Amino acid sequence: xxxxxxxxxxSPLRRKLLMGMAALPAMSMLGRPAFADVPAxxxxxxxxxxxxxxxxxxxxxxxxxxTMAISETGxxxxxxxxxxxxxxxxxxxxxxxxxxxxDGASDWPTFAxxxxxxxxxxxxxxxxxxxxxASRKAVLPVxxxxxxxxxxxxxxxxxxxxxxxxxxxxxxxxxxIAGLDWVNKTKGAKSFYLLGSDYIWPRTSNKIARKxxxxxxxxxxxxxxEYFPLGSTQFNSVINKIKLTKPDVIYAIIVGxxxxxxxxxxxxxxxxxSKQTLLTISVTEDEIDGIGGENIAGAYACMKYFQSLDxxxxxAFVPAFKKMWGEKTVIGDVTQAAYxxxxxxxxxxxxxxxxxxxxxxxxxxGVEFKGAPEGYVRIHENHHLWSKTRVGRAKADGQYELIxxxxxxxxxxxxxxxxx
Amino acid sequence: MINSRFFxxxxxxxxxxxxxxxxxxxxxxxxxxRLNLVAKxxxxxxxxxGLVLCWGYGGILSLGQGxxxxxxxxxxxxxxxxxxxxxxxxxxxxxxxxxxxxxxNQLTALPFFWKPFHSFPIxxxxxxxxxxxxxxxxxAAMFKRxxxxxxxxxxxxxxxxxxxxxxxxxxxxxxxxxxITDLRTLHGWDIRTDHAKFILYxxxxxxxxxxxxxxxxxxxxxxxxxxxxxREQEDRVRFSGYSVANFKIFAFxxxxxxxxxxxxxxxxxxxxxxxxxxxxxxxxxMVIYTAVGGRMSxxxxxxxxxxxxxxxxxxxxxxxxxxxxxxxxxxxxxxLAFPNGLSGIWADHVQPRIDRxxxxxxxxxxxxxxxxxxxAE
Numbered sequence: 001x002x003x004x005x006x007x008x009x010x011s012p013l014r015r016k017l018l019m020g021m022a023a024l025p026a027m028s029m030l031g032r033p034a035f036a037d038v039p040a041x042x043x044x045x046x047x048x049x050x051x052x053x054x055x056x057x058x059x060x061x062x063x064x065x066x067t068m069a070i071s072e073t074g075x076x077x078x079x080x081x082x083x084x085x086x087x088x089x090x091x092x093x094x095x096x097x098x099x100x101x102x103d104g105a106s107d108w109p110t111f112a113x114x115x116x117x118x119x120x121x122x123x124x125x126x127x128x129x130x131x132x133x134a135s136r137k138a139v140l141p142v143x144x145x146x147x148x149x150x151x152x153x154x155x156x157x158x159x160x161x162x163x164x165x166x167x168x169x170x171x172x173x174x175x176x177i178a179g180l181d182w183v184n185k186t187k188g189a190k191s192f193y194l195l196g197s198d199y200i201w202p203r204t205s206n207k208i209a210r211k212x213x214x215x216x217x218x219x220x221x222x223x224x225x226e227y228f229p230l231g232s233t234q235f236n237s238v239i240n241k242i243k244l245t246k247p248d249v250i251y252a253i254i255v256g257x258x259x260x261x262x263x264x265x266x267x268x269x270x271x272x273x274s275k276q277t278l279l280t281i282s283v284t285e286d287e288i289d290g291i292g293g294e295n296i297a298g299a300y301a302c303m304k305y306f307q308s309l310d311x312x313x314x315x316a317f318v319p320a321f322k323k324m325w326g327e328k329t330v331i332g333d334v335t336q337a338a339y340x341x342x343x344x345x346x347x348x349x350x351x352x353x354x355x356x357x358x359x360x361x362x363x364x365x366g367v368e369f370k371g372a373p374e375g376y377v378r379i380h381e382n383h384h385l386w387s388k389t390r391v392g393r394a395k396a397d398g399q400y401e402l403i404x405x406x407x408x409x410x411x412x413x414x415x416x417x418x419x420x
Numbered sequence: 421m422i423n424s425r426f427f428x429x430x431x432x433x434x435x436x437x438x439x440x441x442x443x444x445x446x447x448x449x450x451x452x453x454r455l456n457l458v459a460k461x462x463x464x465x466x467x468x469x470g471l472v473l474c475w476g477y478g479g480i481l482s483l484g485q486g487x488x489x490x491x492x493x494x495x496x497x498x499x500x501x502x503x504x505x506x507x508x509x510x511x512x513x514x515x516x517x518x519x520x521x522x523x524x525n526q527l528t529a530l531p532f533f534w535k536p537f538h539s540f541p542i543x544x545x546x547x548x549x550x551x552x553x554x555x556x557x558x559x560a561a562m563f564k565r566x567x568x569x570x571x572x573x574x575x576x577x578x579x580x581x582x583x584x585x586x587x588x589x590x591x592x593x594x595x596x597x598x599x600i601t602d603l604r605t606l607h608g609w610d611i612r613t614d615h616a617k618f619i620l621y622x623x624x625x626x627x628x629x630x631x632x633x634x635x636x637x638x639x640x641x642x643x644x645x646x647x648x649x650x651r652e653q654e655d656r657v658r659f660s661g662y663s664v665a666n667f668k669i670f671a672f673x674x675x676x677x678x679x680x681x682x683x684x685x686x687x688x689x690x691x692x693x694x695x696x697x698x699x700x701x702x703x704x705x706m707v708i709y710t711a712v713g714g715r716m717s718x719x720x721x722x723x724x725x726x727x728x729x730x731x732x733x734x735x736x737x738x739x740x741x742x743x744x745x746x747x748x749x750x751x752x753x754x755x756l757a758f759p760n761g762l763s764g765i766w767a768d769h770v771q772p773r774i775d776r777x778x779x780x781x782x783x784x785x786x787x788x789x790x791x792x793x794x795x796a797e
Contacts, residue, residue: 065744103740108599108694110736113457117737120453134694137601141691145612159524198589199597204524229585230597415512 038094045355047147050123056095056355058083058342059102059118061129061139066106071256072131074286075153075338076101077325079128082342085320092346093353100124108138115139119146125355126151128341131334133157133200140165147357151341154334155281155303157204158414163361166344167384167412169337170304172205173419174410175281177212178389179302182404183249184217187277191223193247195238195254197282198227202253205281209251211419223247228254233261239269250278259287263295273298279391284332285398293398305336305374306392306400317373330398336373343369344379376409384412426636430771434719435632442625452614459621459689461729462628463489466682468710468721469635470675475707476715477644478671479651480568484576485679485706487583488551490698492680494587494594495550497693498534499543500603500611519600525592534593540607547684548677555676559669566665568654577700584699599694603687611688624685628722631678635718638674647671679706712754714763723762 041053050057060079062072083097091097100122102114111130118124119142126149130136133156143150143164150165158171183189192213196202206225213220223245226238235258242250254262259282266273278299285307288296307318307330317339321331344367349355352363361383368378378386386409392400427435446458467485474480505519513523518530536542558579562572587594595601603611610616638644646667650657658664687693696702713724731750735743758764 064741101740103736103743105736105744108696109460109690109692112690112692113460113733114736116453116456134598134696137598138692138694141602141612157524159520198591200521200524200591203591203596207526227589229588 039353044093044353045125047356047358048123049125049355049357051095051125051355054095055098056092056125057098057100057122058345059122059124059127059129060099061102061104061111061114061118061127062131063104063106063135064101065103067256068104068106068131068135070290071286071334072104074329074332074335075128075131077329078153078321078331078335078339079342081321081324082339084324086342086346092349093355097342104129104135108134111135112138112142115142115148115150116146119143119148124148125349126345126360128153128338128345130154136160136165149345149357149360151345153338153341155337157201158416159204161382161384161414163383164357165383166341166364166379167414168340168344169334169385170387170389170410171384171412171414172201172208173413173416174304174384174387174389175302176205176209177216178406178410179279179281179300179391180209180212180217182302182391183277183279183300184220186404187248189248189277190220191245191247192220192249192251193223193242193245194225195250195252196227197230197232197253197255197258199230202255202282203227205253206251208416208419215418228258230256230258232258235262235265236269239265239271242271243269248277250276252278252280253282254280255282257290259283260291263291263299267295273394283394284334285330285400286332286335288394288398289330293394293396296394297396299394300391300403301394301400302389302391303333304387304389305333306390306402307331308392308399308402309374309390310402311373311375313371313375314373340369340372340377340385343371344377348379378409380412382412382414384414386411426640430774431636431719438719438722439629442628443622447618447621452617455621456617456689457729457733458726459617459624460686461726462624462722463682463686463689464706464709464729465628465722465725466631466685467675467679467706468713468725469631469718470678471707471710472715472718472721473635473638473647473678474671474675475710476717477639477651478647478668480668480672481570481573481707482576482672482675482703483573483700483707484580484703485675486698486700486703487576487580488555488676488679489683489686489702489706490583490587490693490695491551491554492547492683493687493693493697494600494683495537495543495547495680496684496687497600497603498537499540500606500687501600502530502534502537503606503608504602504604519595520602521595521598521600522592527592531593547680551676551680552673555673556669559672560665563665563668563672568668577703580698580700580703584695587695587698595694597695599692599696601692601694603691606688612691617689620685620688624689627681627685631681632718632722635674635678639718643667643670708751710761712751712761714761714766716760717763717767720761720763720766727762 041051045051060076062076063069083099087096100118102118104111104114118127128151130139130152131154136152140162144162148164151168152165153168155169155175156171194206194209196206210222213222224241280299280301281303283301318331322329347369348360348364348367351367352359364379364383365381370376375388380386388406389410390405391403393403395401447455467489471485474482501519505517507517510516515523515528518527562575588597605611646657646662650664650667654664709725709728710721712728714720732747735746
């Protein structure tokens, strides 16, 4: 980096001249180049974060044990890859990123405890972490109290906005509205059967979906809406109801292990996903790994990223990820969003020319990341990302085939008017 | 009173050692973050003390103490949440003045059972009475019908599961799986500051010693002896004319109240409450703390809660990916090698040496003999 900014000093002739003509000032100049664009720590870190002249510490806070480990592992891997790539490219403001990893253990108070440790004990300049809404809700007061910065990767229900969080996944309206419009327009769908696991994200998402279907799609209606406890494996009764009501679209927001039972039972009950339209916003390539591609082939998913995306960024990202974590790994929507976290933080710090949390929070709106595997993203004033919404169709090999993407970036709207 | 001495010598020693550790050593040596963690661990000690009474002495194994821990915690959380949801704080909601999660679930008015929690005195009463009442119903339904042992344990587990599902399912009323979060002030006093955490720690330690004394009192009265007798030979006690069921109900209710106090303190220390402390897994963990500490010893339960949680934190900080295996190995080792837990190690290996050193007197206390008694189940 210093070579680019002070090319002249590299030239031997120039150096000789300088040394001969004015040895003392030149000595001081030669001493400086290495740090020429590395601003002094005292200038970029006024609040006592873990930033030294050569290093900056960030935290990684995900579950690597417990029921959520299977989902969160991909995020940890993506964040480590991003950090390694940033370090290879010279770090952040000339400082290498060092990370401290803590285990949230799929347990919300543990998340709060570890978040506090990362902020209070380790003085992390930023934390990449959390996955479930419950864990985010548990750490949010900690981040606000100790003024930390969290990069949160998961698509989630919205209804939240914090100075201390950057939401790198989509909030509910971004994921839902474009998908419903698409299925209404291209499939002529009029009747919808809403399904979900019983917690806040599926419930809020289905609420938004219902409002959109009933108020914004003429002639469309919801013919059923049902919820299942997390981890539930009995879907036969609802599958029977679906067979009776024959909805145009099954809209499924079932999470985790329940998915395996749901799609297998759908198939066993003779519902052929190549004929029956099923739209989900909760099944990424990671989940298909567990469900089995042959059980879900034909279903549509609406999110912002698929591993199969055909763009230059993604073509570099996927092999880099596989090289680091193994040929068999798959990359889902959230994994990609987690990869954005460290990069967005680096870009924001460089825009703010400071690691201070207040300055980063203020500088975040407008930060754009052109190297995102999903394409171009930009941070909105509300700390969510502008991003495109895409519909993919599951194939038997466990990958999605891109069917549709919005022409423009979709604006994040965590508190949607008329949908609450 | 039967006993002339409330604590025998070794218990007094244990009491003083714990007091010095909790009141002097830890506050002086730990920063506020670590002290707050200790406070969190100690909330489980309350549950442990209750389990010593009802499981160790009464022989009633409850695998559902999380229910009472949760009820106490939720009562406190409801009060704190209402205080945090003032009209001024919730202006952006469609219905200002109700907790945020209710607004997200289209509730437009505060449900009736939330209303009493506007009042601090009623909340304090509810923390003690709601779990006690709940335990009374469960206990009466079970023990009057002579349901005991493994069946009782299974039923308590089922209740823990049911309550979790209820809380998760009724998210408009309970906050669902996220729990009740973002709690700020207690009667106008900000509980999030370091100063508040420091004071709360001492409040909790005082409460803990209060519970220890109360449990010790119950142990030493005739009631405590009947509990032990029931554990060993339930039929003989019944044929001697005692109402076994009532004594069991009492022990179970007492354990529930201790757990609820722990739960309420947990909410204050950690700043939120969620169904993940109500279910089967946390309930079993609470039994494990007690087993590791020694289910026959009140102090053992406190040490068990402290040490297991400390091990949990430090192992998970050092080995984020492997720590669960280490913790599991620790449990297996303790249970296999020392069935009476840490207090058993103390009583079998350390205590005799101390006694020999101090050239012990002949007197051996009654309580000491009870503690030596073989476990029933």
